[in-house]
Amino acid sequence: MKRMCLFLKFLCDAVHGGRGSYPDFFSLPRCHLPVRRSFHLYHKLPSIVPESCLLILVGLLLGGIIFGAEEKSPPVMNSDVFFLYLLPPIVLDAGYFMPTRLFFENFGTIFWYAVVGTLWNAIGIGISLFGICQISAFGLTDITLLQNLLFGSLISAVDPVAVLAVFENIHVNEQLYILVFGESLLNDAITVVLYNLFKSFCQMRTIQVIDIFAGIANFFIVGIGGVLIGILLGFVAAFTTRFTHKIRVIEPLFVFLYSYLSYITAEMFHLSGIMAITACAMTMNKYVEENVSQKSYTTIKYFMKMLSSVSETLIFIFMGVSTVGKNHEWNWAFVSFTLLFCLIWRALGVFVLTQIINVFRTIPLTFKDQFIIAYGGLRGAICFSLVFLLPPSVFPRKKLFITAVIVVIFFTVFIQGITIRPLVEFLDVKRSNKKQPAVSEEIYNRFFDHVKTGIEDVCGHWGHNFWRDKFKKFDNKYLRRLLIRENQPKSSIVSLYKKLEIKHAIEMAESGMISKVPSSVSLSEYHEGKIKPLSPTEMENMREILTKNLYQIRHRTMSYNRHSLAADANEKQAKEILIRRRHSLRESLRKTNSLSRERPAAANTKRFLSLPKNTKLPEKLRVRNKTSSRVGDSSDSEMDATTTVLNLRPRAGKILREQRLRQQRPPSEFSMEWKNEVDGSQNGQGEQQEPGSLPQPSIGFRQPLLTRPRFGTLSREDLTADHELARPVPPPRLVRQASQGERQRRYLKEYQKP
């Protein structure tokens, strides 16, 4: 046994190692070609073959070894072990990192596919198999209709584990991913109900109509009951973490305990454990993140990934091991027709259902999407375990079923898993032909992608949704107050911001200068001279540099990846971008500060590196305490991090401000006052242009950042008649939730001068 475990470990490392650490190998100098080539092969392998296949192969190998060595069947995966220990971590991981927004956006479609689709598949496969069984030539006539239906129900369960394992390779868009994945999670409820229903039917003498209705009612109870248990325990977990700030070390424990508790509780009541744990994880996620410390949060994330990786590995290996043995009965007809019907009914089902659901969707599903959904319906370990759970007394042909299930699983995981990627690529009809690659190509592509993402963000992509807004209001009013401990900005971006702020504030106060940013200013030197042509290696170098360093497109939802946490990389990138923007804004501020009023026309075109010359900027008036701590402030004192220090000199020029008030102002008021230095028609008044609107990302921000003004050294100028002074108004509170805008407006009112 010990030998097997060691061998297992070695093989796992071999398989996993191919994924994780390959970038290191590229830094080897080119002379180590043989080494490099073998590692190349090594790293290519996981991208061609999904990991699940490799794991099953490993399992098969092991099973073969055990069988050969000990001359008896290897240990079959115990269904209890699977359902109680191996499955929950995977589902927890999936539920925790599930992009909830996208999930709920598509909930209707997911639900439709999960419920109706699974029913369609189950009944379709069951009935058609029954039809096949009737043909006496195949020797299957002793399998009753109910048994066939039961078999159909368990084989139609799309498996989240397998789906995840395969979808990692193909980069589908988020929507598609969430559809297939959500379906695989939700159809557990159906599968459980159908399975139990048909199993009990098989054991009953007579079946009445009332039983069928009871079955339908059972479905609702199982599904909704599971979800309720999950949500309840999720809230309890969130509530618990509110009080754990003294015992940070065991915070992660609560997360895992409560989710497992939800699973066990649901299973105990014969409800759907998978739905319970998914609901628990999704509920817990939002609130727990805000309550636990940064370190606990990281621990939770990494530990969850670790557990799920281990579980997945074990599941697939066990599947491989269990295949080898004497549990089989082969019947050509049954097995092949099972496989055939699985494919046919899945394809038909997806096609028909999509036609119906497309009517209700805003973004209809294309043929390519449908193909991926149909082809991506993989079966996996759940079917496998369910078939082992069949009582042999009622099912004399159990071994036949086992064989058939194994064949289907292997087919879907291997054949479909391996071929889905090339097929997807093939279906991408519009492909830019590979011309002579230019260095600039990557730049342009990335440029377009960023622009597109930006515009999508402006559009909000999803628009408003009545229920979501309602939920958000409810959430803010009650849930967040109850479940979240105040006063805790957690994200490293926030703390970084604060640090930057304090640093700059002190600098400004002391010297009036800001620390120089290396990158932005030096670009301005004009480079005369001929551009020399580059050799191919230099071009190659350039391209490599670009590929490595160009910023990634921000994915709206982190695409789920079993093996890595994409959030970390994105956060680093976001930090860089934010720092740079702030610096560029500050640079421009510094330059305007140093411009004296007597030279209004000194056009410094390079001032705002990201904005054109004639930009009219809103000016934010903020004077801030240099020492950054404000006594008497409430919980918002820590949030003041983002106010800039701008000690306006007395003759500061016109001080203007964006209006954000209830009162309406004629638009002409805004257009007149913003002239840059070049335009001298404004009576020679220099501008004190303050770039004030600082980016306020809320990714990673747990709470909105309040910028609170202090009007200490504000001074104004009298203006001529046609320039009405806009009253300085505190900057708008940059909020995430709409309800806090209410507070802001009330707050603004206080500050208005009469």
Add this chain to the structure above:
Amino acid sequence: SGAKPISHSQITRLYSRFTSLDKGENGTLSREDFQRIPELAINPLGDRIINAFFSEGEDQVNFRGFMRTLAHFRPIEDNEKSKDQNGPEPLNSRSNKLHFAFRLYDLDKDDKISRDELLQVLRMMVGVNISDEQLGSIADRTIQEADQDGDCAISFAEFVKVLEKVDVEQKMSIRFLH
């Protein structure tokens, strides 16, 4: 004007988005309102994109202007391509999309992307690990690949030519703006 008009439900959705961004409730958006969008803040080209919404010298944009900018990103319907050659070119034509992108580079609006402007955009898109010299040479190379009249800058025509193989229609289209 020859193109399929944007659907009513889309306009409603975008209008509700517009009003949700418009915190001052005065029917126009300012730059600040855009900067409040958190995802835009960490977009490397965020400022430029925001700026594209505002016309020359303005700092407020109303819904019409908002839609006008967004209209550039409507997908090009296949059956539109051959339709109505006489009417004014729709905003989401390939040429107009490219023009939009060009304007994002070309800050001083002299219809040329100078080396400087290119460097600025590059620097925005790239991490901190690239030195200025490397970036400079990449920019030089980019210009060299596009430049045909030897003025060390990229004009709009050269820009179009460089991108002729790139599927701009697909890259600059947002699916739900149909």
